[in-house]
Amino acid sequence: MGPSAISWRRSRLLLIGGVFVGLVILSAIFADVIAPYSPYDIDVADKLQPPSRAHWLGTDEFGRDLLSRTIHAARISVKVATVAVSVGLVGGALIGITAAYFGGPIDLVLMRFMELLFSFPAILLAIVLMAALGTSLLNAMAAIGIIFIPGFSRLARAATQEVLRQQYIEAAHTIGMSDRRILTREILPNVITPLLVEAMAAFAYAVLLESSLSFLGLGAQPPEPSWGNMLNSGRGFMDQAPWLGIVPGIAMFIGVLGFNLLGDGLRDFFDPRLREAQ
DSSP, X not given: OOHHHHHHHHHHHHHHHHHHHHHHHHHHHXXXXXXXXXXXXXXXXXXXXXXXXXXXXXXXXXXXXXXXXXXXXXXXXXXXXXXXXXXXXXXXXXXHHHHHHHOHHXXXXXXXXXXXXXXXXXXXXXXXXXXXXXXXXXXXXXXXXXXXXXXXXXXXXXXXXXXXXXXXXXXXHHTTOOHHHIIIIIIHHHHHHXXXXXXXXXXXXXXXXXXXXXXXXXXXXXXXXXXXXXXXXXXXXXXXXXXXXXXXXXXXXXXHHHHHHHHHHHHHHHOHHHHHHO
């Protein structure tokens, strides 16, 4: 792949991913302004109406405007993903950096525990945690965040081990710099970039997990709009009102694809090997 092809691929991924992510985030922030109706207003007389001028994407089984509910559902997805990824990023970074820096028994205990968590399928672990914590949106954020900690810790540990082999770390030890200062001033700034790139990709997975939990009735509870519980409701009306499943499915697709493309674009942008090739 030539330099111009690499540059175009990075720009294309960042552009498309940024547009999709921006669309989802703007919908989440300005849902009250953008949505033409309240997502909770019930009008039984207009239930299961197809797309029309009054309701651009149709109505659901309770006569609620589907466009408004889809827009407001973006707010829940973004909120859950932001909190969950933040929990996973901070917790994983602390564990991974600590394990790599101090090594020995600390590294052994911390990483074996992370591998234990990592061995469980994500959705199964989320269901177990939700069963233990209870069904609520806050608990869904906590459960998804816990799921992300092992992945971030392994990445942070690998990045920290790479930094520890650099000469400036040896020089810091030689001049008597404290462990705390080395961790915060020498190591953390040099490992934060791959963690942030991974966080962007984790956003896409968080949206999927939140939708999966809501689809199973373990996340956002009706009448709160969520792409997951909207899909769950719409699957019972696919014959007579297919838009009930298609609309939230497309919205979820745009959100997940956008975060994935943006994560890939950022990874390519910050990859030193690609910069050297260019």
